[in-house]
Structures are given as C-alpha cells and as structure tokens.
Amino acid sequence: MLKVLVVRTLRLLATVLLVLGLSFVFLRLSGTPVERMFPEGIDPEVEAQLAALWGLDRPWLVQFVDYVGKVLQGDFGRSLLSGQEVVEMYLDVLAPTLWLGGLALALSIAVGLPIGIYSALRRGRSVDRLVNSLVFLAYALPGFVVALLLTYVFGYQLNWLPTIGADTGWHYVLPVSVLALGTAASLARYTRGAMLDELGQEYIRTALAKGLPRAEATTRHGLRNALIPVVTVIGMELQAIVNGSFIIETLFAWPGVGRIFIGAVKDSDYPVFQFGVLFYAAVIVVINYFIDLCYLLLDPRVRVDA
C-alpha cells in the first residue's frame, strides 16, 4: 500500500514537472512580455534592460531551474506587469472561483442525476422522449450563448438579476446556472444510459425474482452500480466546469482565477502563468483523488484490490 502511494506520488510530481516544463517552453516560444507590452517593438537598449530586470536574459534552462528551486522554497514570484505577488493574485479570487465551480457542480448533480434516473425508469414513454430532447438541447447549446441569452432576459430586459461581479449572492445566480446547465444535461444523459445498462442486467432480474420490490431493486442495486461510471463522468465534467469558467468569468466580469490565467497568457506574464499551470494541475489531481475515493466507497471490489 505504502509502495503504491510513493510510486503514485512520484509519478504525480514527474507529471507536474513535465507539464510545467512544457508550458514554460511553449509560452516563451509564443512571445515575450516585452513584445506584448510594446507590440511594435521598443528601443533594443530598453528591451535588454527590461529583460534583465525580469531575469529573462538568462538561458531558459537556467530560468527553469531557478524557478523550480524558488517554488520548492515557496516563492512563486511576482507578476512582471503589476509587480504583485503571484500567490496573492490567485488567493484574492480563489473563494469566488471555488464557490462558482462548486455551486455549479452541486446544482448540476442535484438536477442532472434525478432527471437521468427518472428518464431511465420511464424509458420509451413520451415523458422520456420529451426530457431527452430538452436535455439534448441544453447539452448542445454553447455556454456563452446561454450566458448572453440569460443576461439579456434577466439583466437587460427584466432587471431582475445582476450580471457583473460577485458582490452579493444574487450575482451567483446567472453564472452558476450557465455553468451548471451543460453539465447537468451531460450528467442526465450518462446517468440515464448507465441506469438502463444496469436495469437490463441479470442480477436485477434475479432480485425481482426473489421478490424484492422494484423500487428497492432499482435504487439499492441498480443505481449504486450505475453511479460508478457516472462518478467518472462527474470528474470529467468538473474539469469542463473549470474550462467553461474561463469564458463565463469574462462574460460576467467575474473576479476569478480563469481571468487571471487567461490574462497571463495574453500578456506573457510568465510567473502568473506558471503558477496557474501548477494551480490547475493541482485541481485536476485533487479531482482525480476524490474520484478514486468515490470508487472505494461505491465499489467493494476496488476496496479489496487496494
């Protein structure tokens, strides 16, 4: 068990280092902060001074080793543009980001799962067909279109809900809804499919044959097994929420991590970007860790193997 943990951790660190190394190189290939700040080019002497000021006049490998060394000491550097501590920049918007993503996930599970189960239990009936069509529509609509639509109706036309920033609880309603919609639809589809798979299994028929009520056979046996693939999908959807939040944050002027990260890419603000890469790597790792935990809870076979 300990060996497995050590190997997993080492593999994880190697992955993070690789991702960091690749992103380190790719962002540098796409342009320097000096080029971004002065797209027309500046006096070569000033350019050299700025590069020296930011330590960008050294070979990339030296910069990378220096960066990793500092990160190991907990120093993630400062933004080249604003001079602000990188960690501070991200921490400042961490809470609204996590709340946005967390609420969107919670809402999508709360809505998507029951719809999927209900639809599976009503398979082939008109209500199933109706639900399926609506789910497909929600799944197919791009988030930004939904965002513009909801903003127009509830903000511009009706003046019911705020549309920019994260000042009050009301500010969460539109962005959370937009983020949750696609994910809920996706979950509903997967849940329906997984439930149908399980309900067709022989063990369900056996359970019914031995006299178990249908409701119990469905929930205690069918649902529990159906949830295993659904949990994997939830993990993937969470990553989709993280990606989707980049656009949503811009549309709703949301004070979030995504805007900082995207801004860093646009400005070639290396330290801010590099921390973002580490941050997102950490998020993905944590998500996968929790998915593994969920497997342990849901599937006894995983427990035995472990």
Place this chain on the structure above:
Amino acid sequence: MTFIRSAKRPSSLAMACIAAITASALTAPVYAQTLRVGVATHPSTLDPQKETGNDAAQFLYNVFDTLIERVPDATPLQFRPGLATSWTRVSPTVWELKLRAGVKMHDGSTMTAEDVQFSLDRVFKKVDPRFASAQGRFFYNFSHVEVVAPLTVRIHTRVPEPLFEVLISARNAGITSRAYVERMGLDKSMQAPVGTGPYKVTRLVPSRETVLERHDDFWGEKAPLATIRYQRIPEVSARVTALANGEVDFIVSVPPDQEPLIPTSRFAVKGVVWPMFHVMVVKMTDGPTRDARIRQAMSLSVDREKLAAALWSGKGKAPTAHQFPEYGAPLYIEGLRTISYDPKRAAQLVKEAGYDGTPIKITYQPGYYLYFDLAAQAVQQMWQAIGLKVQIEQTERYDHAKTFVRPWSNPMYYPDPMGAFDTHWSKASWTSTRGYFKPQHPQWDALYKDARFSLDPTTRREAYRKLIEIGEQEGGWILLYQPYEAFAMRSDIRWNIPTALRPYSLNFRAGQVTVGARP
C-alpha cells in the same frame, strides 16, 4: 455580503437555496453612494510615470496633479497653476517654477521640491526601463530637475522647448512621493500609488478593479464624489447590460453599433470622434510598396467617406489632412486638404509604375482595432479596382521583414500637431526604426525640426503644413478615419468629454462632474 431583495426580484426555492449557500462566501464590499464606472480596459498599475496607455488615462487625472494644469475644455490650450503657482523661462533651456506650499499628499506627508525632482527625474533620466514609454513620448527633450530652494525648482531641457507647458501638464508628469516610493519599492508603490490629486487610490486590483476615495486634504476644491469604483467589464454587451440593469452608473467604449441599445429614457449618451486616426502604415523601403507611385495610388484609391459612413454608422470622420481641430488657433489650419480620393489618377499611377503584379498583403492582428477586419476587406476591393493584387493576412505577431501594410493607431497625446505626429513618424518611432517610414524629401528633417522645436508658432504651423503635404506624397501612411465611440451614463450625471486632456481621460474633479438625485 448582502442580498438586496427588490420587489421585482423573483422568489423561488432554488434561488433561496443558492442564496443561503453562497451568502457566507461573499466578502466583496458593496459601495453605497458611489459613482460606479464600467471600463473596458484596466491597467495593471497606476504609476504616473509608467502608465502611458488609454487604460490608465481613465484614472490618472483624478489621482495625480501636475505642476502646471490645463483648463480641461479650453481650445486652444489654456494653462493655470497646479502644484506650481508660477513659472518663468529664466534662460532658453531653463524654466523656474515656484511650488505650492502645504500640499498634502495621499500618505499624509507634505509635498516638497524633492518629491517634484524625484518624480520628474525618474522619467527624464529613464531610471527604470518601465519609464521609457513616457520618456520617449513626452520628455525626450527634458534633461533634469534642479532644486534651488525648498519651494523652487528649475527644469532643464536639452534644447529650447516650445511645448514646455503642454508636456509638463501631461499626466505622465504627475507628482508622487519620493519617501513613499523609496520606502515601498516600485513594485509595491505602483500597486498603491500616492499622489496629491483630489482622489486617492484605496483599492487596486490589477487589470480588474480600482476604488478611488475623496482626498479630504486636497489643496484645491474638494472632489465632488465620495467614492469612484471602476470595474473592468471587458465585453461591450455586458457593459451595456450592466448600465441598463443599474449595476453601474457610467460606461465607456460603446461602439456605434451598440449605441442604440442604451435606453435613452434613463441614460444619457455622449459620443465623441476621437482626435486619432486609424492608419495603414505602408512600407516605403522594400517589397511591392517600394515605389512611391504605388503608395500614392493606394492612398488615392481609398474612399474614406464611404468607410467612415459604412463602418462607423456615419459617425466616424473621414480625414482631409493629418491634423485635428483640437489644436485650436494658430496651429490648426482651417480648410486644409492634403488627402484626396481619385481612383482614376490612382489607376494611372499604377500603370506608370509598371506594377508587376506582386501581391500586396494587408497584415493585421484580428480584433485589435475595432472594424479593421472590415476595413481591410473594403480597401482590398478598392485597391484591386485600380489594378493591384491584394491579399489579406491575419497574424498574432508581426514579422516586420514580411509585413508591408498594417494598421496602427495612437491618440493625439497632447493637443498640438506633434501630439500624434511625433509618436507615429519621428525618427525614434518603430515605423522609422523598423524600416517602414523613410521619407526621401530633402527638406523633411529640417521641416520636422522646425515643426517640433521652433519657438515661433507661425513657423511651427507652416513647417507642419509642408510636412504633412510632403508626407502624403511620400505615401508612408494612409489615414483611414477617425473612430467614434460613446460614453453612456445615468441621465442625472452631468459630465463632458475633456477636449484639452489626453483622449480617454475621465475627469471627475470639482466642476467637471455633478451627480444629481437618482431619478
């Protein structure tokens, strides 16, 4: 952390649940009695000597004072005392200024001559490469500041400076505190800058949000607003919605196609044709545009009236010469026309040049200049109609060796012929150093020197007139149009676009804005 329930807001179980869950997460304060401004762009810092962009211009005038101030809406420029109470030229290259006594800075200290020397010398002497932009744009002729008495300084220029007042009243000559910057270091001080203006910065989140509050110890008339909160709302539709929805009171950068969406029953719209051109820079030294006749033909065949009408909903302005009425008398030349539309003559020039059919590429970064993608397509048609082969190429980074025609734009940084011209076409500009702009006319350099440095306004005006006439013949630039955009605000806000300040300045000082009771 507030949930404000109004009669119009819907009540539902789902909303109540979300409200309850999120209530504890909400920490951002809500500012009451605040002018809330939705801006499209937001700088990463607010250092007066570092920031030269349009984004920072929206803030700096409210936070920083200059030694000499401009009357914000006077044409031609009028100057009045700022942090200096008087100024005189004591020798051709030396100006002496008496400083105002007892000026309280935002950190509570009192402004000294050392603060003035520190603020200006760091940009005059380019002590940090981050001040290079302001130095190159405004202060390359300024040498240093000399403290001659506790409240007297002398500013030295390299050669006699006809634009002394104009340049020293630019916000990049704003005064900050020497002790504060030295104590905090530049990285931190530019995050929480200290000036002497009527508002102080109390919160700055780079590229996102800034809060200014009234500086109660301001030396002049106190600020009319208690608080100004600027929020960056990058999407124009989101800005318009935020205004219509009552989330902000004032928004900037509304393009003409979005303007009809502003509900005029509750909001006022103020449009402006900016003193700036969207320009096509044409490479004079290489490639298919090397022949002056081809470049002249390209300029003559562009129907600017049509572009301004179609792209800018008739609100943009077609230029007639490389000048702006904002200079006022005597520098603005009334009725001057150096730009013409003559496709027949253009076609003839193409023939005379023996054009060999090498395609001329228009290269641009998509989305960088509003409507340029459309302009490029229209101009492509106009040029093809006179016999040129034209391609359009989008890029993220310009490869200067392979770029022959590309867009550029700069505002008129100060109301003077040189306010836009110097940045675009001086020998220090990238257009010159990157081999695009290289006028061959033997008088060019001498005329440029007169237009920039002569102490006689008439000489400057006449030199400038010849310069722009020659410039059109040289064909290194094609001025397309002056863009239009609008500000929109609650109808009880009284505010006017300050024509004497740098474009994009938002001036909220005493006498420049009033906010009535909400309707």
